[in-house]
Amino acid sequence: MHSYWFGDVVEGRCILFIGDSNAIIDRVQSITPEMDSFIPLEWEQAVLCGACRDRIDYLGRLQEVCIAAAERSIREQYSRKDAELLQMVRTLDEIDTVINLLSERAAEWYVVRHPAFSRKYRRTPAHVLVKTMREKSKGALGKVAGEIEQLAATRTILAKEVSARANDVMPNTSALIGGLVAARLLSHAGGLLLLSRLPASAIQVLGARTALFSHLKTRSPCPKHGIIFQHRRVHNAPREVRGKVARVLAGKLAIAARIDYFRGVPAPEFLDGAQERIDVTGKRSEP
Amino acid sequence: MIWIGDVLVSQGQGGVYNERMLGGARVWDPHRSKLSALYHVGTGIELTPGMRVLYLGAANGTTVSHVADYVDVVYAVEFAPRPMQDLLEVSRRRRNVIPIMADAARPEQYAMLVETIDLLYQDVAQPEQASIALRNCSFLKTGGILILMLKTRSVDVRKEPAEVFQDTLDALTSAGLIVQECKWLAPYHHDHAAIVCTKPVV
Numbered sequence: 001m002h003s004y005w006f007g008d009v010v011e012g013r014c015i016l017f018i019g020d021s022n023a024i025i026d027r028v029q030s031i032t033p034e035m036d037s038f039i040p041l042e043w044e045q046a047v048l049c050g051a052c053r054d055r056i057d058y059l060g061r062l063q064e065v066c067i068a069a070a071e072r073s074i075r076e077q078y079s080r081k082d083a084e085l086l087q088m089v090r091t092l093d094e095i096d097t098v099i100n101l102l103s104e105r106a107a108e109w110y111v112v113r114h115p116a117f118s119r120k121y122r123r124t125p126a127h128v129l130v131k132t133m134r135e136k137s138k139g140a141l142g143k144v145a146g147e148i149e150q151l152a153a154t155r156t157i158l159a160k161e162v163s164a165r166a167n168d169v170m171p172n173t174s175a176l177i178g179g180l181v182a183a184r185l186l187s188h189a190g191g192l193l194l195l196s197r198l199p200a201s202a203i204q205v206l207g208a209r210t211a212l213f214s215h216l217k218t219r220s221p222c223p224k225h226g227i228i229f230q231h232r233r234v235h236n237a238p239r240e241v242r243g244k245v246a247r248v249l250a251g252k253l254a255i256a257a258r259i260d261y262f263r264g265v266p267a268p269e270f271l272d273g274a275q276e277r278i279d280v281t282g283k284r285s286e287p
Numbered sequence: 288m289i290w291i292g293d294v295l296v297s298q299g300q301g302g303v304y305n306e307r308m309l310g311g312a313r314v315w316d317p318h319r320s321k322l323s324a325l326y327h328v329g330t331g332i333e334l335t336p337g338m339r340v341l342y343l344g345a346a347n348g349t350t351v352s353h354v355a356d357y358v359d360v361v362y363a364v365e366f367a368p369r370p371m372q373d374l375l376e377v378s379r380r381r382r383n384v385i386p387i388m389a390d391a392a393r394p395e396q397y398a399m400l401v402e403t404i405d406l407l408y409q410d411v412a413q414p415e416q417a418s419i420a421l422r423n424c425s426f427l428k429t430g431g432i433l434i435l436m437l438k439t440r441s442v443d444v445r446k447e448p449a450e451v452f453q454d455t456l457d458a459l460t461s462a463g464l465i466v467q468e469c470k471w472l473a474p475y476h477h478d479h480a481a482i483v484c485t486k487p488v489v
Contacts, residue, residue, distance in 0.1 A: 003399060004399050004400075005399045005400050027399075028397075028399050028400060029396075031399060032395040032396060032398075033395055033398050033399065034395070035394060035395050035398065035422065035425055038395075038398055038425055040398070040401060040402055040403040040404075040425070040426050041399070041401070041402050041403075042402065042403070043402055056382070059360055059382060059383060059385070060382065062385055062400065063378060063382065063384070063385050063386075065400075066378075066385050066386050066387055066400060067375055067378055067379065067386060069387075069388065070371055070374075070375055070386050070387070070388040071375065073368070073371075073388045074368045074371055074372060074388070077368045078368065213444060216444070216445050217444070217445060
């Protein structure tokens with residue numbers, strides 16, 4: 001017997017499949033023929049079957065089923081909890097880039113208007129400088145500075161939302177490394193499923209693409225850490241154990257991501273052990 | 288293939304991706320489409336009105352729409368949801384594009400939908416490009432054509448493109464395919480090669 005989307009062909013005879021397009025989609029997705037003994041369908045069989053009148057009708061019906069099936073898969077993929085988080089964290093990182101670029105440019109502009117101004121020997125944080133620029137500048141420059149402040153406010157709100165969403169979507173990974181960094185890992189992997197499939201060694205250098213490929217192509221040293229460097233456990237660790245902390249942390253993150261994908265709830269028994277193991281590694285700095 | 292001067296075009300409803308129109312025909316830009324690039328740098332395969340095509344890695348349906356202008360039907364396989372949304376829009380306006388959301392590396396997922404085909408066209412960013420093509424050859428009629436757009440950088444960034452190209456060629460010929468034409472797609476696409484094979488009559 002050979003099964004096709006419109007029916008089953010048994011010894012030259014065809015049995016029409018009865019059902020609406022949803023039933024046909026279920027049928028197509030549930031039956032996977034053996035490719036070795038597979039015989040591609042002949043559209044004429046569909047006519048014999050009574051599934052359609054002619055070739056145009058055949059293609060029309062098939063297209064209808066295929067479009068409906070694709071729409072359903074897209075809906076399913078987008079309704080996963082990580083799909084929106086992915087967009088949120090990418091937007092956040094993009095806003096950061098925009099804020100930095102605009103602030104730099106506005107500062108350059110401001111300096112032209114105030115030749116005596118210099119940032120040297122002043123510990124003015126960027127946002128304070130932007131505020132000064134807004135208050136002291138007339139016209140478009142003041143507006144630009146105002147926009148940067150608005151954007152910064154949006155960024156703060158979005159960052160909180162990303163953290164909260166990450167705690168919900170990936171509770172274990174977030175517990176180990178914080179919601180924001182966890183979300184960035186997710187964004188670089190392309191989704192929770194893809195992150196959970198990555199080996200620990202890949203998670204360790206996720207986001208260090210340039211360094212990794214320059215290592216693979218030439219003899220430059222291999223990167224010790226990518227995004228996970230952003231977590232205090234890695235960047236606060238003493239230099240000599242930083243690589244080690246990154247490796248242990250990545251190992252635990254790989255497990256955490258798998259628990260997140262398959263279980264979706266916090267696993268305290270795993271988290272306690274993992275936290276302790278990472279902390280111990282970070283402290284073992286004295287030889 | 289339809290050429291107006293040295294511009295490759297296809298006859299069909301325009302406006303798919305704001306493509307330029309020339310004398311009522313859609314200009315098929317070799318910089319955007321690898322298949323068009325092949326027709327510019329090499330011979331390629333004449334697309335005829337009766338052809339049935341399986342297109343792996345359909346992406347946003349840009350090249351698909353041009354192929355569909357020439358042939359009977361295009362079965363367009365794409366895996367990612369984002370480009371699939373665009374491909375669906377193309378299918379809704381073209382009766383001979385059948386969109387299939389599936390993994391080209393697993394032909395059993397869509398075997399129930401696809402008929403025997405005359406042309407297998409593959410443009411996927413995967414490491415296992417040769418084996419994906421070979422697995423999909425079950426749909427290809429004897430004497431049918433395979434056009435493999437080899438993305439050498441997707442196979443292995445550490446290897447030289449020429450080396451990847453040779454390995455792929457060996458894999459295809461040892462599986463019994465007869466190589467007809469090989470062309471690098473420079474200057475239109477870098478590190479991409481087109482391999483045209485026929486499935487021999489056994």
